[in-house]
Amino acid sequence: xxxxxxxxxxxxxxxxxxxxxxxxxxxxxxxxxxxxxxxxxxxxxxxxxxxxxxxxxxxxxxxxxxxxxxxxxxxxxxxxxxxxxxxxxxxxxxxxxxxxxxxxxxxxxxxxxxxxxxxxxxxxxxxxxxxxxxxxxxxxxxxxxxxxxxxxxxxxxxxxxxxxxxxxxxxxxxxxxxxxxxxxxxxxxxxxxxxxxxxxxxxxxxxxxxxxxxxxxxxxxxxxxxxxxxxxxxxxxxxxxxxxxxxxxxxxxxxxxxxxxxxxxxxxxxxxxxxxxxxxxxxxxxxxxxxxxxxxxxxxxxxxxxxxxxxxxxxxxxxxxxxxxxxxxxxxxxxxxxxxxxxxxxxxx
Amino acid sequence: xxxxxxxxxxxxxxxxxxxxxxxxxxxxxxxxxxxxxxxxxxxxxxxxxxxxxxxxxxxxxxxxxxxxxxxxxxxxxxxxxxxxxxxxxxxxxxxxxxxxxxxxxxxxxxxxxxxxxxxxxxxxxxxxxxxxxxxxxxxxxxxxxxxxxxxxxxxxxxxxxxxxxxxxxxxxxxxxxxxxxxxxxxxxxxxxxxxxxxxxxxxxxxxxxxxxxxxxxxxxxxxxxxxxxxxxxxxxxxxxxxxxxxxxxxxxxxxxxxxxxxxxxxxxxxxxxxxxxxxxxxxxxxx
Numbered sequence: 001x002x003x004x005x006x007x008x009x010x011x012x013x014x015x016x017x018x019x020x021x022x023x024x025x026x027x028x029x030x031x032x033x034x035x036x037x038x039x040x041x042x043x044x045x046x047x048x049x050x051x052x053x054x055x056x057x058x059x060x061x062x063x064x065x066x067x068x069x070x071x072x073x074x075x076x077x078x079x080x081x082x083x084x085x086x087x088x089x090x091x092x093x094x095x096x097x098x099x100x101x102x103x104x105x106x107x108x109x110x111x112x113x114x115x116x117x118x119x120x121x122x123x124x125x126x127x128x129x130x131x132x133x134x135x136x137x138x139x140x141x142x143x144x145x146x147x148x149x150x151x152x153x154x155x156x157x158x159x160x161x162x163x164x165x166x167x168x169x170x171x172x173x174x175x176x177x178x179x180x181x182x183x184x185x186x187x188x189x190x191x192x193x194x195x196x197x198x199x200x201x202x203x204x205x206x207x208x209x210x211x212x213x214x215x216x217x218x219x220x221x222x223x224x225x226x227x228x229x230x231x232x233x234x235x236x237x238x239x240x241x242x243x244x245x246x247x248x249x250x251x252x253x254x255x256x257x258x259x260x261x262x263x264x265x266x267x268x269x270x271x272x273x274x275x276x277x278x279x280x281x282x283x284x285x286x287x288x289x290x291x292x293x294x295x296x297x298x299x300x301x302x303x304x305x306x307x308x309x310x311x312x313x314x315x316x317x318x319x320x321x322x323x324x325x326x327x328x329x330x331x332x333x334x335x336x337x338x339x340x341x342x343x344x345x346x347x348x349x
Numbered sequence: 350x351x352x353x354x355x356x357x358x359x360x361x362x363x364x365x366x367x368x369x370x371x372x373x374x375x376x377x378x379x380x381x382x383x384x385x386x387x388x389x390x391x392x393x394x395x396x397x398x399x400x401x402x403x404x405x406x407x408x409x410x411x412x413x414x415x416x417x418x419x420x421x422x423x424x425x426x427x428x429x430x431x432x433x434x435x436x437x438x439x440x441x442x443x444x445x446x447x448x449x450x451x452x453x454x455x456x457x458x459x460x461x462x463x464x465x466x467x468x469x470x471x472x473x474x475x476x477x478x479x480x481x482x483x484x485x486x487x488x489x490x491x492x493x494x495x496x497x498x499x500x501x502x503x504x505x506x507x508x509x510x511x512x513x514x515x516x517x518x519x520x521x522x523x524x525x526x527x528x529x530x531x532x533x534x535x536x537x538x539x540x541x542x543x544x545x546x547x548x549x550x551x552x553x554x555x556x557x558x559x560x561x562x563x564x565x566x567x568x569x570x571x572x573x574x575x576x577x578x579x580x581x582x583x584x585x586x587x588x589x590x591x592x593x594x595x596x597x598x599x600x601x602x603x604x605x606x607x608x609x610x611x612x613x614x615x616x617x618x619x620x621x622x623x624x625x626x627x628x629x630x631x632x633x634x635x636x
Contacts, residue, residue: 074544102545
């Protein structure tokens with residue numbers, strides 16, 4: 001096992017930069033998640049660590065080895081693919097033993113270790129089956145066992161759950177997380193699903209347009225998003241567009257004057273508000289505004305309402321569903337409030 | 350490519366009255382299938398029947414049955430020699446076809462490059478060019494090549510094998526490409542990730558995946574080469590014949606059932622090859 005270090009790693013395809021100067025230090029045993037929309041460069045970054053994509057700049061180190069230009073088969077990474085990628089003509093046991101065979105591990109030890117890996121994912125009973133005789137969740141667990149059997153320096157997970165249905169996804173996710181902890185494996189996972197990312201990660205990297213936008217723990221990303229993109233991508237935000245008229249005062253396009261921590265921003269900007277930080281009714285907050293309910297969604301545990309504060313400005317409010325009766329109706333006049341620190345101001349790009 | 354199955358009767362929701370049109374449609378389809386099957390089998394059945402006639406001039410009804418024409422096949426030096434040459438050429442041509450078409454199919458299926466589409470089509474060209482045209486072209490080419498290099502290409506077995514390799518290429522390419530279509534490239538990446546170098550990856554992962562296409566492509570290529578007449582007519586050396594040429598030459602003088610017997614032996618040989626092949630790969634699943 002080892003840490004991973006990426007130093008200004010880049011990949012260009014002709015004029016197109018897929019990954020730009022990505023630098024990351026992943027300590028031994030950390031579960032790092034690369035999160036971002038499709039096409040943000042997260043998969044390319046992972047594939048550069050695995051050796052499937054040759055970078056056009058920068059270096060990759062695994063442990064104290066520079067692996068930047070090493071082919072995949074000399075790297076000792078364990079990768080789990082989105083499509084499982086099991087060898088269709090080999091039994092589950094043969095699949096899991098394949099990496100050990102390549103490492104010329106003698107047969108008795110090979111068998112013992114592949115049994116052990118299958119036991120970890122609770123599939124030892126299915127060792128003789130062929131992949132096509134297994135369910136999607138079982139196949140993905142075999143793929144995981146296959147990657148673990150070689151005792152990789154780093155475990156690489158490429159959207160490992162996206163082909164599974166919701167219930168299985170949670171099961172396999174918990175399984176991956178527990179195994180990672182138990183084995184203390186340095187792990188890099190790529191996903192576009194933020195819930196998935198938030199539940200398993202020790203640390204998250206948000207990427208967009210080939211660049212790292214923010215690196216941090218769950219709370220950092222949610223409470224202190226580095227930019228407007230992160231504020232919109234991690235959790236939900238409604239954005240009010242406008243400008244910072246003077247320090248501490250945000251003026252929306254619709255003419256509302258709002259108190260906010262403007263932190264050095266002046267001029268065109270947007271104000272991000274988390275739906276659960278807004279209150280409905282008289283609250284005595286820094287900002288108290290009248291509004292009209294435009295739309296109500298009943299989501300079970302919570303209710304969501306879109307409230308018009310001015311012809312140009314709308315916010316989404318989330319209320320816990322305490323009584324079972326929607327406290328808001330479309331067309332109703334309400335008062336919306338929030339403390340100044342609940343609003344995050346981002347200068348317009 | 351799996352054989353497409355017709356919509357099943359069970360698709361009709363239980364209890365709902367089945368529209369009359371579906372019933373009629375099935376009859377038409379079944380009838381058409383039976384008709385085309387008969388159309389294919391009839392000549393084969395006739396030629397087989399004929400091979401057992403006793404009389405020299407084929408006419409109906411048969412005057413009696415005999416196995417003597419099968420004996421005549423083996424006593425005819427042209428047939429035996431032609432059979433051996435055809436077999437040698439077909440085996441060698443198929444081997445060359447495999448060696449060229451498998452890497453070509455892999456490249457076409459995996460890599461994105463300029464001219465990929467046209468090249469894929471060109472690989473299938475020998476299928477659509479009339480044999481006589483192709484034979485003439487290769488004949489002319491081999492004459493020119495011989496003049497340029499001084500190598501005795503025309504009329505040599507090597508020249509014949511190279512030409513026949515061209516007929517096997519499209520079959521191998523087509524069927525290998527088809528079996529690659531359903532094959533996830535990530536499986537090869539998984540092998541490399543686990544420590545397999547490219548050659549091991551090919552041997553242990555890619556080859557088993559394309560085996561059905563490879564075996565059936567080789568089989569079809571072999572059959573096409575073995576039965577080829579038009580190209581061989583141009584290229585075969587003086588005093589040598591392939592089996593199809595031997596049959597043609599024989600027919601110029603005689604029409605006794607020896608030719609029918611030779612055909613039956615060919616049908617048996619190819620049928621046996623298909624049955625053996627089918628034990629390893631289900632041909633119907635690939636073609």
